Amino acid sequence: MSISSTSTSRVPNIWYTLTSSIYVNQNATSSRTSRTMQPHVQAAKTALQESRKATTTDDTTPELCVPYGSLRSxxxxxxxxxxxxxxxxxxxxxxxxxxxxxxxxxxxxxxxxxxxxxxxxxxxxxxxxxxxxxxxxxxxxxxxxxxxxxxxxxxxxxxxxxxxxxxxxxxxxxxxxxxxxxxxxxxxxxxxxxxxxxxxxxxxxxxxxxxxxxxxxxxxxxxxxxxxxxxxxxxxxxxxxxxxxxxxxxPSTAPRSINFEYMTRQLLWDGLMEFGNFMLPFLTWSSLHTSAALQGRSSSLDARSSQCCLCGISPPQTPYITSCKHVYCYYCLQTAVATEDDFACVACGVRFDSSQRLRA
Known part of the structure; x- marks a missing residue:
């Protein structure tokens, strides 16, 4: 009987010690967590108080308004x-x-x-x-x-x-x-x-x-x-x-499409016009030079072909031009060649080889 009574008396004591140690450990962990969480809680509380103060003071200040009406007009x-x-x-x-x-x-x-x-x-x-x-x-x-x-x-x-x-x-x-x-x-x-x-x-x-x-x-x-x-x-x-x-x-909600075809065409024509204006002086100068040369040649040819080198008649009758570029009447030229075997040009003194009809 004594053995059983002592064993039963020890069981509550062991249970008491276990529960007390668990309670002590829980209190220790809770105190630690409360100590570690206390700065965060304080920061949250201060932030909440500041936000409340800001809302109470901002009631009188004007709010930021976006003019959506004017944007949609x-x-x-x-x-x-x-x-x-x-x-x-x-x-x-x-x-x-x-x-x-x-x-x-x-x-x-x-x-x-x-x-x-x-x-x-x-x-x-x-x-x-x-x-x-x-x-x-x-x-x-x-x-x-x-x-x-x-x-x-x-x-x-x-x-x-x-x-x-x-x-x-x-x-x-x-x-x-x-x-x-x-x-x-x-x-x-x-x-x-x-x-x-x-x-x-x-x-x-x-x-x-x-x-x-x-x-x-x-x-x-x-x-x-x-x-x-x-x-x-x-x-x-x-x-x-x-x-x-x-x-x-x-009004349409679709975005407006921009066509650059006309702008591209206009830029192309502007570029061509600028290039033409740049090249026009060179073309004009070359054409003027060519026309001046041709005019000089034609004027000299006109001066030569205005009268016969033998009889001096103007214009020559049935004009013929020699290889030395001088003009004679057909009758005058043939008569001079027939009468003189070594006939030379009266204007330049060169013995010409051939002659042909001068066309207008």
């Missing part, structure tokens, strides 16, 4: 199309001017130059009336798939746009030509010396003011061009003054 990426449309319209007007000017080819010289402002205004009126006046795009805009925004084409705005783009340039050109012509001076001189001086002074003053205004307008056009290249909204001053914005006729 149809007029933000059409500056190339707009400028190409303007160039195409000007080229179309230039093509229409050619037959218009040929209509006055039978008139006296200078008629086309005198009515040039009227021709430009008439073509501008026709182009405007059948395009923007009807709410339609111009031919250049149609080719570039752009147009003026329909809600902007009101009657007042279209009328003002017509005056600024067609009417004002015509009046300006005609007035400037009228003041620059000699009629003003001639009328003043016919009326008298005092009136001519007053008219001359007033004309010079008006022309000076117009030149200053023209310089100002050209400067504004240059500034508008720089702004257009930066933002791509308004091509000209009338469009900017009236707010005539453009948009795509049929």
């Amino acid at each position: 149809p007029s933000s990426n059409l500056r190339v199309n707009k400028w190409d449309a303007l160039i195409l319209d000007s080229e179309i007007l230039g093509l229409l001017k050619t037959p218009m000017k040929s209509m006055f080819s039978m008139f006296e010289p200078g008629v086309v130059d005198r009515i040039k402002p009227e021709i430009d205004a008439l073509l501008g009126i026709l182009l405007f009336a059948f395009s923007t006046g009807l709410g339609r795009p111009t031919p250049g805009m149609k080719l570039e798939n752009i147009r003026y925004a329909p809600h902007l084409l009101t009657r007042r705005r279209v009328g003002a746009f017509f005056l600024l783009s067609v009417g004002v340039p015509y009046v300006w050109k005609r007035l400037f030509r009228y003041l620059s012509s000699a009629r003003w001076t001639a009328r003043g001189a016919a009326a008298g010396n005092d009136t001519s001086d007053n008219g001359q002074n007033s004309r010079e003053q008006v022309l000076a003011v117009m030149k200053k205004l023209e310089t100002l307008v050209i400067t504004c056009q240059f500034v508008n061009l720089l702004v257009f290249l930066r933002k791509g909204t308004y091509r000209s001053l009338p469009e900017r003054c009236l707010g005539m914005k453009m948009e795509s006729i049929a």
Whole structure:
């Protein structure tokens, strides 16, 4: 009984020691991990606190906003199309001017130059009336798939746009030509010396003011061009003054394909033209040298063939040219050879071997 009691009493003691050692080891490892993880936890806590403070303080500061609306607007990426449309319209007007000017080819010289402002205004009126006046795009805009925004084409705005783009340039050109012509001076001189001086002074003053205004307008056009290249909204001053914005006729999501065929052809022709301009002086010099030599030979031949070396008649009757390049009448030459066996050329003294008919 004693042996069994002692064995049973030892079992709980062993179990107690094992559990206590395991608990001690767990506490030691947990303390170690807590010590090792404590810097990381502190760093995370400080970062979280700083982020909370930043969010509370940044509520009053403006946020960074990307203008996606302006990037998606149809007029933000059409500056190339707009400028190409303007160039195409000007080229179309230039093509229409050619037959218009040929209509006055039978008139006296200078008629086309005198009515040039009227021709430009008439073509501008026709182009405007059948395009923007009807709410339609111009031919250049149609080719570039752009147009003026329909809600902007009101009657007042279209009328003002017509005056600024067609009417004002015509009046300006005609007035400037009228003041620059000699009629003003001639009328003043016919009326008298005092009136001519007053008219001359007033004309010079008006022309000076117009030149200053023209310089100002050209400067504004240059500034508008720089702004257009930066933002791509308004091509000209009338469009900017009236707010005539453009948009795509049929917007497409596909990327625009660029065709370099025309550019390659243009570069090729430019290279050929430059090469031709470089070689033209050499070709001209050689042709001039050859023509001068031929002209000298022909002039000497003409001088020789102008009269007979024996009788002196001009032109020789039935001319024959000898091997020494001198001309005789057939009768004179045959008579001289028949009468003298050792006949030598009268002009050069050389005894020729043969002769032949001189053809014109």
